[in-house]
Amino acid sequence: MKRRLHHFLNTRIFSQFIYWLIVSNVISIILESYASLRGEYGDLFFGFEVFSVVVFTIEYVVRIYVAPIDYPSVNNLQARIRFLKSGYGIIDLLAILPFYLPFVLILDLRILRILRLIRLLRIFKIGRHSKALRTILEVLKETRSELSITFFVAFVMLLLSSTLMYYFENEVQPENFASIGHAFWWAIATLTTVGYGDVYPVTPIGKILAGVTALIGIGFLALPTGIISSAFVEKIKSDKENVQCTCPECGHIIEDK
Numbered sequence: 001m002k003r004r005l006h007h008f009l010n011t012r013i014f015s016q017f018i019y020w021l022i023v024s025n026v027i028s029i030i031l032e033s034y035a036s037l038r039g040e041y042g043d044l045f046f047g048f049e050v051f052s053v054v055v056f057t058i059e060y061v062v063r064i065y066v067a068p069i070d071y072p073s074v075n076n077l078q079a080r081i082r083f084l085k086s087g088y089g090i091i092d093l094l095a096i097l098p099f100y101l102p103f104v105l106i107l108d109l110r111i112l113r114i115l116r117l118i119r120l121l122r123i124f125k126i127g128r129h130s131k132a133l134r135t136i137l138e139v140l141k142e143t144r145s146e147l148s149i150t151f152f153v154a155f156v157m158l159l160l161s162s163t164l165m166y167y168f169e170n171e172v173q174p175e176n177f178a179s180i181g182h183a184f185w186w187a188i189a190t191l192t193t194v195g196y197g198d199v200y201p202v203t204p205i206g207k208i209l210a211g212v213t214a215l216i217g218i219g220f221l222a223l224p225t226g227i228i229s230s231a232f233v234e235k236i237k238s239d240k241e242n243v244q245c246t247c248p249e250c251g252h253i254i255e256d257k
Contacts, residue, residue: 006066015129053099095122162187168206191217
């Protein structure tokens with residue numbers, strides 16, 4: 001029974017069903033934010049929410065039950081605890097928790113609104129049912145050290161540019177550059193080449209710093225993009241090379257020579 005359930009959870013039909021249910025949930029949450037639609041189709045939205053929570057709850061309970069198959073090296077209790085502590089286990093719990101909490105706790109309106117927003121975390125459940133998303137997550141995990149260094153350098157650059165801009169512009173524009181924290185917003189907008197234009201330097205030295213920061217930002221944006229793109233190409237290439245074909249009759253792996 002346990003193995004049958006485990007096999008069913010990993011079938012293509014079930015994965016596709018959960019995938020489109022998650023997508024439908026995200027669309028439903030977006031549509032529900034419109035007051036006119038919420039007033040006219042409120043019961044329909046709630047009914048769909050109940051249906052989704054029931055499905056996600058059953059899936060969550062079944063995955064806890066079959067967890068020993070995924071963690072065969074430990075006993076049943078430890079296997080289930082491992083699943084509950086895993087990334088997917090936490091995401092599965094967060095997908096259903098906002099629905100049940102109001103029934104057991106007295107919550108004010110602000111907390112209820114936050115819980116409704118947490119429902120958007122259901123989109124992360126797609127990671128289990130989408131090979132493409134899993135590949136991207138694996139690439140990000142493999143390049144986390146390189147990306148960490150890149151973002152650390154970016155933080156240092158933001159800190160330096162915002163500090164310098166504060167000292168260059170504070171006397172001239174105390175309302176826009178009242179502190180280094182205020183200048184940090186300008187540094188982020190400039191380094192990322194967004195350039196909202198709500199805050200900008202007026203002194204010559206400030207303009208020079210802004211130009212240098214913008215030029216550095218153009219080169220900086222290419223760093224994480226290049227790291228992720230290169231790792232993604234390598235991952236796809238590696239997956240294609242490691243594809244194994246099995247004989248439909250005997251089940252043995254067929255080597256490509």
